[in-house]
Every structure is written in structure tokens, then in C-alpha cells.
Amino acid sequence: MRHVFPVRIGPVGFRIGSDWRTPIAQLESLYADYPKPRDGVADFNVRLFAARPWRRFMRPAVMIGGDFVLPEAAPLPLAQGLLAAEMGMNLQMALGQRRYLLLHAAVVERDGRALVMTGVSGAGKSTLAALLGARGWRLMGDEFALVDPETGLIHPFPRLVSLKNAAIGVVADALPEARFGPLLAATPKGDIRHLVPDSAALAAMDMPAEPALILFPQFGFEAAERAVPPSEVFVRLTQASTNYVALGERGFDALTRIVKTVPARAIDYPDTDSAVAQVEALWAAL
């Protein structure tokens, strides 16, 4: 394609091609400190392309393509090209990743042990991961936990942290020194701004961690906490996995191992300060 950007995020190499320079320039800037794919070979390709040749110039609309595609994905305006690239990368992982069991979760690490936070969109996974990152936790990722079926370890996937709506201001206040991408206003997911993971997260992107706690956070309720029984954890994690079925028996073994060995808690929280305090207390009690 006309413009190309290769990048490696944790163990996964991507090659993003685009009909336009702008999204590639943004990726080059925000992913400047990331390594390139190993041996120059990407695991997945993403293509940002114009539906018709003239749509490169006339009301430019970015179609998301790649090795794996959703047939009815709607195009995004060029101003949201960075979001299109991120969505394309997530899509390749969700549909094509076979090496790891993927859990839709944010992961942070402390003392070599990983806290896995999973929940529906809007539960506050990315926000909590970013805020814990501001308190000395290592950010391993805000979108996918990569579980190695052989070892049970979680591998980092520290892509740009996708902050939405009110979370943008909350995290900007907590991390005044951090780098952020451009504000992408009024996207299909609301306002979005990307946070660049800090140097500690990037330096340790090849260091996996043992899962120590699974957390199901839920925003918008009085602070509460409960233990989650293994069978419920099993069901919720199969729902949170994009490739559990595709992995077959390896997925079953990887998931049952986690469910049997890692404690799980559900927390309700009224605000992010409360959530951080609840997480720190749970972690201290492990």
C-alpha cells in the first residue's frame, strides 16, 4: 500500500498499510518507542483503504481491511483513521490469534503477578488499568490478556490505551506527564483519546506474569465486593474470550487451569478513587 507502518506489541507483529498518510503518521508518532516485528515478519496485516478511488480525496472514508475482516464493518471518517487502525489491529487479534487464549481484559502487574480485570464494555477496565499504572503498577494491556496454554502465564499486549468520554479527563489528571493521542470526537464509541503506555510498560513487553487475581469490576453502584465461584468465572471467561472455541481443547485446558488456581472477585464501585482503593485492598489481602 501507499503508506506502511510495521510495529510489534508484545509477542504480536503488525503491518498496517494505508491509502492515506495521516493515520500512519499518527501511528509512527504514538508507537515511536515500540519495536518492529521480529525478523521483519508481521503476524497480521491491517489495511486502511478507500472504498472507491475518489474517496481518497472526496469525503474520505476509511474502510478497515486485513487478513481477517468483518463483512459489514462501517467505514470511519479520515479524522478517525487512528481509531480505524486500532480497530483493525484488535480485529486481527480477536479473529486470528491462535497462539494464545485471548481474554477481553485489562491486565496490570506488580511483583511479577498479574491482576486481570474483565467485564463488559464500559465497566472501566481501561480507566482502572491506566490509574493503577499511575500508582506504580506495570500496564500489561487494556484490551487483551494473552494466556499461554503451555505455561498458564499471561503475556503483555500493551497497545495504546483507549480512553473514552469521561475517562479521558480522569486519566489526564492522574497522569499529567503522559503522552496522549489526538482527541477523536464523536466516534461510534463516543469521544476517544489514546494514552501511550509508559516506558516501564514498553521495556517489559516481553515479560509475562503469573495471574494472581481475576477481577470483574462494575461501575455505577455502591462499593461492594463478593467472591465469584469457579463455575461462574469459567462461564464469564468463556464469554470474555474471543477465541476459546477456536482453540478447542487447548482453550479448555488453559481456561480450567486459571479458573481452578486463580482467585476471583467481583467489585461494584461508585467512582474511580473507590475502585482503586478496593483493588489495592483486595491485592494486599491475597
Place this chain on the structure above:
Amino acid sequence: MARPESLRVAHLDSFMAVYHRSSGITHLITAPAPEIMAVLGEAGLTFAALTERLAADYELGDTDAAALAARLDELVAAGLVSVA
């Protein structure tokens, strides 16, 4: 029970997760299904013998043969129990 090599089993609290290799489907089963599979074992039993063993092992008074037959049919349909 189906051939043991066709199943992969993980015990989770009161539920049992069963991966059925032939179909690639995961089943989450709870009482009385795990008990039925345990009593049937590898060798298998006739329906009458199964009823008798369940009644003895779990100190059931009157066993409901129709309900047991229905649960068995479900396990057969899922591939977790095979019919000789």
C-alpha cells in the same frame, strides 16, 4: 459413559466442565449429571442397574425413573453418554 478418551473433565465447585473432543463443545453440567456419569463409569450399566446404584449410593428413596431417563437422554444427545 462415553469413551473416556473422548472427554476431558474439570471439576469446578458444584459444576463439572466437560470438553467433548468429538464435537469440540464444552458442557457445564451439574447434579445429577456428574453423578450419573460417575456411576456409569467406563463399563456402563443397564438402566435398571443404574437406577439401583444411584438409589443406593445417594440414599434416594423413590427414584423417579422418568426423570432419570430424561437426564440420560440429554447426556446421550450431548455425546457424554453412549448407548450400547
